[in-house]
Amino acid sequence: MDLAGVAAAVGALAAASAFGLWRKRSDGTVRDESATAERLSAADLGIDLDPRATLVQFSSKVCRYCGPTRRVLTELADQHTVAYLDIDAEEHLDLARRLTVLRTPTVLLLDGTGRITHRVSGPPRRAELAAAVSALASLHQ
Template sequence: MERLDAAELGADLGDRATLVQFSSAFCAPCRATRRILGEVAGVVEGVVHVELDAEANLDLVRRLNVLRTPTVFVLDGSGRIVRRGSGLPRKADIIAALGEAVA
């Protein structure tokens, strides 16, 4: 499985997991996704949320085949992609995916 590192993301990875969100300027579901991921990262120790502008990161968007926003990737502590999804996520699904990432 593919890995992402801090240099590619422009931010440090979480010790346990990282929630990477690709967004665009006029994406209403992106705002709700930002809130959900921020809340989860705020209550789960060692988890960080990184939001990337899709238009400003086209090389990464193409490499990861991001076709719409929001698209969310769940990375384990080493930056390995363990889950991905697009559209507005449910908080329960994010928490379940984190369980997989930190296992």
């Protein structure tokens, strides 16, 4: 292999490593989306919105982390007495595209009006998501 080939291989390895580190740090982070104006309605979701908060999970059949995420969200929904909905992203492709769901699981936390307040790409960090759900649900007690 000549010097240019070695440099290209080293560059590709560095780029892949940087992406891996970024992904590991950002995966599951609960991001504040309250600045966005995106809202979901009962018609979008097929269920009535909870007046306190609604957890929405986008899943797929081949998703490795969707089952564990479903268990976490079910527990959080029960603990905070809020609604939870699991949506198959493949069956609701238009909605997934509209919301820029690029991977599963993707979790959205909605307020009582359907406004997206938080988003998680990948398996959520439980403590972060629990804090966000608690804060939102306590606003409407």
